[in-house]
Amino acid sequence: AAEAAVHDGVFWRRASGERDGLERAVSLMGELDAALGNGEIEVHYQPKLCLATDRIASVEALVRWRHPVRGFTPPDLFIPLAEQTDRIGPLTLHVLTTVLRDTSDWRARGHRVTAAVNISAKLLAAPDFIAAVDELLARSDVPGEALIFEVTESAAMSDHATAVATLNHYRERGIAVSMDDYGTGQSTLSYIRELPLNELKIDRSFVQHAHERSDDAALVRSTIELAHTLGLKVVAEGIEDAANLAFLKSIRCDYAQGYFISRPITVTALLVLLQGEAAAAA
Numbered sequence: 345a346a347e348a349a350v351h352d353g354v355f356w357r358r359a360s361g362e363r364d365g366l367e368r369a370v371s372l373m374g375e376l377d378a379a380l381g382n383g384e385i386e387v388h389y390q391p392k393l394c395l396a397t398d399r400i401a402s403v404e405a406l407v408r409w410r411h412p413v414r415g416f417t418p419p420d421l422f423i424p425l426a427e428q429t430d431r432i433g434p435l436t437l438h439v440l441t442t443v444l445r446d447t448s449d450w451r452a453r454g455h456r457v458t459a460a461v462n463i464s465a466k467l468l469a470a471p472d473f474i475a476a477v478d479e480l481l482a483r484s485d486v487p488g489e490a491l492i493f494e495v496t497e498s499a500a501m502s503d504h505a506t507a508v509a510t511l512n513h514y515r516e517r518g519i520a521v522s523m524d525d526y527g528t529g530q531s532t533l534s535y536i537r538e539l540p541l542n543e544l545k546i547d548r549s550f551v552q553h554a555h556e557r558s559d560d561a562a563l564v565r566s567t568i569e570l571a572h573t574l575g576l577k578v579v580a581e582g583i584e585d586a587a588n589l590a591f592l593k594s595i596r597c598d599y600a601q602g603y604f605i606s607r608p609i610t611v612t613a614l615l616v617l618l619q620g621e622a623a624a625a626a
């Protein structure tokens with residue numbers, strides 16, 4: 345989390361005078377309630393590059409909190425708290441609403457990128473959330489096909505029947521489902537095989553040294569082969585240099601995402617990138 349804060353240029357500073365973590369957490373959550381209504385919660389986008397075409401195929405929505413006093417507050421600091429205090433639903437719907445609005449704008453301008461939203465596993469199967477997603481989609485001119493839900497492996501996904509039914513529900517609406525941070529959880533590819541998924545995102549801890557460490561290379565290569573056998577697309581996360589990107593291309597990874605390609609950027613900066621790409625292709 346500290347690293348993420350540094351990357352965004354401003355250090356997270358612990359407010360002075362707060363005696364312990366609990367006190368800080370309580371005040372942070374009170375502030376989050378207000379932040380959801382006052383524009384402090386922004387969505388930035390990180391491109392996923394299609395390695396076959398060298399074009400941006402998709403963008404991942406990453407939530408950002410610009411707190412007027414605390415400064416940049418990275419998601420790792422408030423997402424887990426929001427999950428524990430029933431605020432993850434409103435937060436995610438805020439992100440999804442922003443993403444649908446932005447995606448509608450990109451489509452109107454002729455950019456056909458899909459948008460990925462991170463959804464906490466418990467929320468994914470919550471009836472209220474499912475109903476809210478249906479309603480947002482019905483009110484939007486953006487089709488479900490323009491969305492990807494990224495979900496991490498977790499205990500909530502281990503209730504197999506519920507997981508399958510939930511994923512099928514989203515699939516019927518056209519929404520693709522991606523398994524995020526793949527390799528860090530306990531699910532095996534044989535379990536993954538049973539789920540109606542579209543995409544696997546290999547965690548950056550396996551990806552980052554794959555071009556220089558034979559054990560990581562073997563892991564990533566075999567994951568890609570097996571995923572393809574199962575009909576899944578593969579995204580490699582955390583690409584930080586050219587050699588790593590070239591290696592992933594050579595082993596037929598489908599998509600790549602990482603600071604070397606682009607950091608998460610504002611919607612304004614993303615639009616500039618998309619327009620530049622379209623102009624270069626014209």
Ligand code: C2E
Nearest residue numbers: 348406407419420423439462463464582583584602603608
């Ligand atoms: P994630 O979904 O796995 O997102 C990838 C994280 O890795 C992002 O951190 C991104 O900025 C960072 N990253 C991307 N490329 C690189 C790279 O080349 N090197 C390194 N070192 N890092 C890279 P971020 O934005 O701080 O988000 C952290 C986590 O917070 C996300 O992990 C996701 O689990 C969660 N998150 C973010 N936005 C949301 C949201 O709207 N809803 C939910 N439920 N979770 C979210």
Ligand code: MG
Nearest residue numbers: 404462494524
């Ligand atoms: Mg993600």
Ligand code: MG
Nearest residue numbers: 481482484485
């Ligand atoms: Mg619609």
Ligand code: MG
Nearest residue numbers: 524525545581
């Ligand atoms: Mg990830």
